[in-house]
Amino acid sequence: MSHYIDSYDVAVIGAGHAGVEAALAAARLGAKTVLFSISLDNIANLPCNPSIGGTAKGHLVREIDAMGGEMGKAADQCFIQSRMLNRGKGPAVHSLRVQADRVKYHNHMKKICESQENLHVKQAEVTEVHVENGAVKSIVTHLGGEYHCKTAIIATGTYLKGLIHVGDTSYESGPDSTLPSRGLSDSLKSIGIELRRFKTGTPSRVHRRSIDFDKLERQDGDDDIQPFSFETSREGLKNIVPCYIGYTNADTHKVILDNIHRSPMYSGRIEGVGPRYCPSIEDKIKRFSERPRHQLFIEPMGLDTDEYYLQGMSSSLPEDVQIAFLRTIKGLENVEIMRNAYAIEYDCCNPQDLRHTLEFKAIKGLFGAGQFNGTSGYEEAAAQGLIAGINAARSVQGKEMITLTRSSSYIGTLIDDLVIKGCSDPYRMMTSRSEYRLLLRQDNADERLTPLGHEIGLISDERYEKFLEKQAQIKAEIKRVKAKSLAPTDELNALLIEKGTAPIATGLKMNDLIRRPQISYEDLAPFDPERPELSYEVREQVNLQIEYEGYIARQLMEVEHVQKLEEKRLPQPFDYRTIKGLSLEAHEKLNRVQPENIGQASRISGVSPADVSVLIIWLSGQK
Amino acid sequence: MSTIAAISTPRAQGGISVIRISGENALEIAEKIFAPVSTSLTATQMQGYTCAYGNIINGTETVDDGVLTVFRAPKSYTGEDVVEISCHGGIFVTDKVLQLIFANGATPAEAGEFTKRAFLNGKMSLTQAEAVMDVISADGKAGLRCAEALKEGALYRRIKAVSDTTLQLLGSLAAWVDYPDDDIPAVDDEEIFTTLEQAVQNLDQLLSTYDSGRIIREGADTAIVGKPNVGKSTLMNLLSGCERSIVTDIAGTTRDVVEESVRLGDIVLRLSDTAGIHETGDVVESVGVEKALKKLETADLILAVFDMGAEITAEDRELAEKCKGKNAVAILNKSDLEQRFDFSAISDNFSETVTISAGQGEGLDRLKTAIENIYKLANINSDMGILANERQRGCAVKAKASFEEALGALRAGATYDAVNILIDDGENYLLELTGERASEAVVNEVFSRFCVGK
Known part of the structure; x- marks a missing residue:
């Protein structure tokens, strides 16, 4: 028999990287939040590689930070080695990766959670989620404690019916010999959530x-x-x-x-x-x-x-x-x-059952985040946790939930891939998954996401002011560089020749020289005495924004092109079997995913371009 | 969806005009305006694939008489209920019947709307729809063969061969970038250069056959030029004796440009017999000369006629000069007379030379070969897949330009992330070409090329 304990706005099940970000975001946005972990000694554990970041994952961490998440700050506090990967391959694919002190990282995050106002941290195994009238009502722990909650975020990682395999030995376990979560799977199935089995592994x-x-x-x-x-x-x-x-x-x-x-x-x-x-x-x-x-x-x-x-x-x-x-x-x-x-096997959901807000389509107030949604990796988990936490708090507060577009961020790309395409194996973020790589650089995550983070309330006014000042400095300096001409002096031409590019015969605008791949903004400092004192971050942006101007413009055009398809809204819910020209597979997939617009529909695997053409024409006939 | 109607036959004087009505009210509308005589069944009672003869009526007034054919959904062109009314040809009567149909609840069909509906109801694929368009508009036999080949995917296979190599390159780039720790072989400049240069070369070849493909499909706009009395009209008449492909005679005076389409072998020539090109004081004639010169500028093919029985003149030389660099055949006429014309003085300006005797009706075979040589028709094999229309050509051009830009960026020393974006772009255009990437532009483009009534 269960017994009532307390009531919360947001209950987070699991305190890994998804759960911690979710709980912190919700609590910081003013929602009364509880964070459950089977063992408090495993909060924000790094059960596999003790590293944060890497290709595309480093981008995610920067984006989490730009929106006001915790992972980046914690990694900065706890790293013991740091490298920028892919330095020679262009700024779009530069990726920051650090080696972290595993125990320190756990201690640090645990302390951050403990110190957070509005957030209660509890050691318990959640075994049941109760739903009433299609909405989350409460969760129950293995001790029978019932916590009423308006929203719940499932972030169970690899704990859910965790089963470890070594050779011909196997045993029920969470990662790093913790207790697995045994009861919750059946409860989730009973409220209509389809579960499947994924596997991952770790070395010795x-x-x-x-x-x-x-x-x-x-x-x-x-x-x-x-x-x-x-x-x-x-x-x-x-x-x-x-x-x-x-x-x-x-x-x-x-x-x-x-x-x-x-x-x-x-x-x-x-x-x-x-x-x-x-x-x-x-x-x-x-x-x-x-x-x-x-x-x-x-x-x-x-x-x-x-x-x-x-x-x-x-x-x-x-x-x-x-x-x-x-x-x-x-x-x-x-x-x-x-x-x-x-190797460890665990239960996870089909992310196609989620909306872009990470709320389950079928159950109001129930969210999924992290490996439970079919991903792999701490950074992917944290990114989803942040979005789920923000949206849980906003839904409780009666605010509109947020979604990120593919062209805004890797986070948006990650969630869109999960929700629209689904995944048939643990999903890992890669730079090649983003068609907007040159726009979504790790160096401009703040420009892309900090205004939103501030609007939501996770970025402080103080930080936002600093951000605005940085942006203003970048803009002013680019303007100055575009107006400033350099004379064809012997010294300048000597530099150009040394860098392997053609000398100049007449004066040239500074930005025309920076646009040459061989020449950077920094290279021209000796010829630019009026140059103001600027931070590394500002100088980096000035250089990149000038050097890649043409490519950036090109990508923005592509964004616009795709935007047109995103604006073509599809009815919801809708039975696609009524459109006869669609293939059988498209009928099934569209009925399952229920895309919000043509752009989303076009990304569903199994929906061919011919099917998309049918949708476009069908939609134009509906007006 | 609304019920639409349009005249499906060309808007011209002819024996019969067909009006097509499609949509859920097609039968009801037909019932109101068609009084059957040959059967006691009304339109809504008729079965699919049946006809009735009767009167087209506006209340009590009989507008025309004709045949009503009923197609019931889904067994119709559009997949909806369709009726076709065959009435008497003539623009006036047909328009009157169409207005009557509109007055009874149908709305005018937009260009390509019948085919759009067919497509929407699963009656055909997008590329099929595009090929249907080409079959409809194919003038010559070779054109039809190419359109058929398109339907079977020859072009698709050809593009696929190009895009497979660039896709593989993109895969290598992605792996190398996303797994910096994995000991993956670095992609080097040479690999990118080789792949992209090959892709550009293949696209170049594809594009180079586009003009020939267009000529096959649409026919060559042909100007017959030359001084007065060298035998232009005789050549025109000789060619007119060929099989006519389409009736598109446009009447004009002998001093104006006369147009006629004839088929010579696989190619349709849209002929213009022009006024003789020479200095003239005659005002009416000078208008004709001006037109002739203009025609010479814009034509796909020039047939420049010279009189072998006369001395070469300054006017001949001037004409030859104007033919330089164009698809021009020198036609040396009156080969049966004593040869006084020094053709060697101007022969460099022509890619092909044919000796004929227009008056004797001799030399047509040689002319046919010459024209086929100009368009390199021997190289065009309908199985190899050629670009069929402007949309496809546009995609190929943009893909090629993107790959060339990527090569340029690489030569200039740009980093791979930037080069990668340009290769991505090129790849996308290729996918758009084959229809593997959908965009609204493609759909609109395909259907906008249909004429109303199709």
């Missing part, structure tokens, strides 16, 4: 003293460290530890292939669908059999531990095989495993 953690670092390639962090958060000062940021790179070899591959029958993936004991974009080492060896070696990164788990993480070596092979194949690797000949690699 090994002891520092068993690694021969001399045999590995050392990888240091950047000299000029950039923080994630707009609010973090660049002063005093420093790398504390190096990471290392090693390689598998023919012997490693032989051990794995000889024992592949002992993998639960290949024996068929795992039914969940694994991530295509983050495969286990046995998957990599099977799928890319022509590759003579695979790279692995050896990364410290923190400053107060000797545990090292072996990125790239995720596996579900038995313990003895894990030891055997690791010991074939140069530098790991005597390796001592502290935590074994494992």
